[in-house]
Amino acid sequence: MDIADRRKADPAHWRLASAIRALSMDAVEAANSGHPGMPMGMADVATVLFQKHLKFDAASPHWFDRDRFVLSAGHGSMLLYSVLYLTGYEQMTIDQIRNFRQWGAITAGHPEYGHAEGIETTTGPLGQGIATAVGMAIAEEAMRAQFGADLCNHKTWVIAGDGCLMEGISQEAIGLAGMQQLKNLIVLWDHNDITIDGRVSLSDKTDQLKRFEASGWRVLSCDGHDAADIDRALTDAASGKDDRPVMVACKTIIGFGAPNKQDSSGVHGSALGAKEIEAARAAIGWDARPFVIPEDILTDWRAIGAKGRATREAWNARVDAAPNRDEFARRISGEVNDKLAPVIAALKEQALDAKPKVATRKASEMVLEVVNPELPETMGGSADLTGSNNTRTKDLGTFSPENRTGRYINYGIREHGMAAAMNGIWLHGGFRPYGGTFMCFVDYARGAMRLSALMGLPVTYVMTHDSIGLGEDGPTHQPVEHLAICRATPNTLMLRPCDLIETAEAWEIALSSESTPSVLALSRQNLPLLRETAGGNLTAKGAYILREASAAPKVILMASGSEVEIAVAAREALEASGVPTRVVSVPTMELFREQDAAYRESVLPGDTVRVAIEAGIRQPWDWLLLGERGREERSGFIGMTGFGASAPAPTLYKEFGITPEATVAEARRLLG
């Protein structure tokens, strides 16, 4: 059926879906950048989903028991923004839609978590959404098991495109979800057969239904432009008729409604242009001016946005009546558990007495053994290296279809999928996830680890075997550049403790974090207890004097993790030969950077020899090695200190201060 036939076949539905199409093409046109094809192609599916299936209340975006909606094909962000505006999310005003992709707007090129309520996760790097949704669905099952279906019983809906399904991470997600029988997870595949380079068949001929089925999914299909057929499929998908997650192949035409450009890659990622917009308006029967939604249509959409209110109020009443409501509230708040500090303090005191010589991966396990029983919100796991990562403690059962109260996830050999699932678990709420693999496999997990940082999710990566200290497995498994990679990543805490006490402090920092992921780099090999005090959290200083020199230091040795032992030994030799030598432990550069200048000067005064020791590359150490006061005052850097933003490039250069003017000003400042 062509556009006209569709329009005639179901006018009540058509007018609602047309509002998405109109807003999407107008916003992309105004920005002169963006992706109209996907929002126009999936407008019908999204309309039926929000109208008839998604449990939500636009007036209460944080309602815990809402269905989660993840737009894995994040380039179709205007689909999400349109629906958020139409259903009445307060923050998503028409002005925000008008300012799509502009500096300061919450309507970034790709949906950015934290920009606007209703954006459940950041998407754009393809496949992240579907893999993050798996974590959300895991958390939903686990919370339901712990608090009951009265308090937690909702679905996770995903819209994924061909790109999401071609990315390798999708297989990790599909495999994990299938094995875990996440029946409340429903993926709507935008089966439009178009990628940027042309037809999907140019690069892939996978039978996606068969592929999902092979990993234990139930699969359905529908005509993605027939509201009744969509409704039928979504009803079936949501029925929970068996224990499998569900994939619905929605056969669509990309850019549907743009009569001359639809069904081509030309409509994927470029504005339609005034002429084609005119043609599209005629074709879909849309008379309103750009960014104007006719009153009657907006009223109907707003009613959709409000239809969940009674359900939410009933849920509120159930929560109020629940005996465990306080713990439930604490859990979903994500607040730091006040039992953490005393547990850590006690462990450190014991360590000072017992002076155990253990690998920091083992030290990490010792921390978790005392923390996990006190913090029911931890959710551990490993990418099939449990015995090596030391991530599993005795009290954690295995999370599985048979045991939803288990708090340990066998993620399988899926580092990327694990990292994305951890993001999803945190985003869902109720749990504080941590997961382990070898440090070197930061490489495999990077795509999702970057999103942890960009979204500001305090998940914890337990990265063991953190250097050549792992030995015989060889260079493929020996991280060399990975400490630098994590330190280079904005909003990431790279913690590399040197002994049990620093490991306990590192975990305290990680589990107290509110908006920063932590990477714990842990040794395979045993390390002695080097700390001589247990009070305070010295690791939180980033760097501190571990061994003072016998007199004014002539040499400062700096090191992290397993190399601090080397620094301490070297100091003894230097001191023995009359060279006053200080050892500075540097468990985390990021936190040292945040200390005031006086503290930093007290730890690293000028005019000494400095030697840094770390079994990784030098790049991150240069500022500590070379940045003595005199030189810092003679050098400047014009660049980035955090992640970017969505706006035209010239605006970004200006806003982030990467300009000739800023350069000139910095040079002048340095010239004095």
Place this chain on the structure above:
Amino acid sequence: MDIADRRKADPAHWRLASAIRALSMDAVEAANSGHPGMPMGMADVATVLFQKHLKFDAASPHWFDRDRFVLSAGHGSMLLYSVLYLTGYEQMTIDQIRNFRQWGAITAGHPEYGHAEGIETTTGPLGQGIATAVGMAIAEEAMRAQFGADLCNHKTWVIAGDGCLMEGISQEAIGLAGMQQLKNLIVLWDHNDITIDGRVSLSDKTDQLKRFEASGWRVLSCDGHDAADIDRALTDAASGKDDRPVMVACKTIIGFGAPNKQDSSGVHGSALGAKEIEAARAAIGWDARPFVIPEDILTDWRAIGAKGRATREAWNARVDAAPNRDEFARRISGEVNDKLAPVIAALKEQALDAKPKVATRKASEMVLEVVNPELPETMGGSADLTGSNNTRTKDLGTFSPENRTGRYINYGIREHGMAAAMNGIWLHGGFRPYGGTFMCFVDYARGAMRLSALMGLPVTYVMTHDSIGLGEDGPTHQPVEHLAICRATPNTLMLRPCDLIETAEAWEIALSSESTPSVLALSRQNLPLLRETAGGNLTAKGAYILREASAAPKVILMASGSEVEIAVAAREALEASGVPTRVVSVPTMELFREQDAAYRESVLPGDTVRVAIEAGIRQPWDWLLLGERGREERSGFIGMTGFGASAPAPTLYKEFGITPEATVAEARRLLG
């Protein structure tokens, strides 16, 4: 059937396979580290493969038309080393096997390309092998199409484990191979149902046969301990009866032959121990001392290693008689094409005249437009961003099942699979691959990019949209830390040209590289031609004076890529107000590091103000900003400057010089 039954059923096969089992368990025992389970489990399959199917000649490991054998499950390295020794590869002596996983041995924990002939690619990070093999099979098809089946007609065999198939990259490989109908690619799946954490079902329930079928593979099964059944399946697989790649599920028992430990995760990654080795020797009927292969068995194995000789000699004769033998020899040599330099020189001269203001991604396309017609060995591609990466030139046809002479690959939305395939294309020989995606998706491709560097493969990554300069797509697509990531990676050339001339120079460097991968970071936005000379290759200096100060410089502005324009503008402002200012373009830090001290001093003298400008994080710039002579002489670093190695950890620390002694010596040196 148990061990005794198998032994009785086919004694002639059993003794050959037992040699693999014995060597593997003995080597792992001697090293007290390693993975006996996989070599013992797949010994029967490997024996049949090498005995009856693999086309090779142990005396001529570099024979171009050999079948390629890729051990994707690289932890089972002793399987490969055993077979290389048994079949008579000269380098793989019994002493090397005895020194498995020791410093200086070629028998690293995981197979390392370049350590020994017969190791076709580095494996260990799971899934890399199967994805690299896809590239090999692509190159085989393409070389056959270009030079005929007389010169190129061989298969690529892969042994992959459950871990390989759980990693996301495997889906990218499977999808690409299925679409491309690589019928000479045969994957032997070690279907042992065990991972490190236990049964596969703990984390995955995927029906792998169905999954491969869904992506266009032919699938077969066999009893992996029945030589006749293995032979049947491999014969069928190699028959080329249709156009699909083939996957053979080999049902095996991990650690088969170790009677008390087989079929458990305990046998996966630990030495068996003396007692179990004794039991295994009894069970498999092996009386010889450790590392000794009975003469008759070794003789039979050596005959297997020599059986390909006549085939190879016939091939040699065909090559000698081929009219295109010189070009064929040139192509498979991998040598740098001497047509490159004049083409680049001419383009630079033209650029100097025309002064085009173009994005460096467009500049890159202009380079490729003149290079590709002259260099038939280039093989381009993109991960579905062809129009954005500007990677496709007019003369390149599309490589597809219908057109094997095409030199442009639509990799699909598979950055990781693309990078691994590029590694495989180079390793196979005949082509010099390049492939494009957005710079930010270094994150997705990292696992394979690291292997490019570790193996020393001169592939080229065309990474466009290299900063916030991409604009509206927002922070998910804006690289910030990725320049630092690439610069932190050993043996990686991170090239960020500022205009067309530098882009041409960068390509000249990349296409002249013999053992280092190149990453070209290219702008989305237009940039003016800044260079005022075209002679020489200034980019190869790493950093050079682009604009001299009007007098002795008081300020030095350093920048790379799109920010050099900013530096030049800032210089004009500073000069106009009487501040002598030099601009140093820094297209590649790695090459600047390699210049002698006199040159570096001439470019960056001390006692000036220095400001660096780059739309990324500061970390890589600290050494240029802060490392003035005085300070460099007062600071040292004890750490890594390249990748690690396989040996016990204490040995590695000693060999790489990360010791108290080295620290003390460095401190003393700096104290003077």
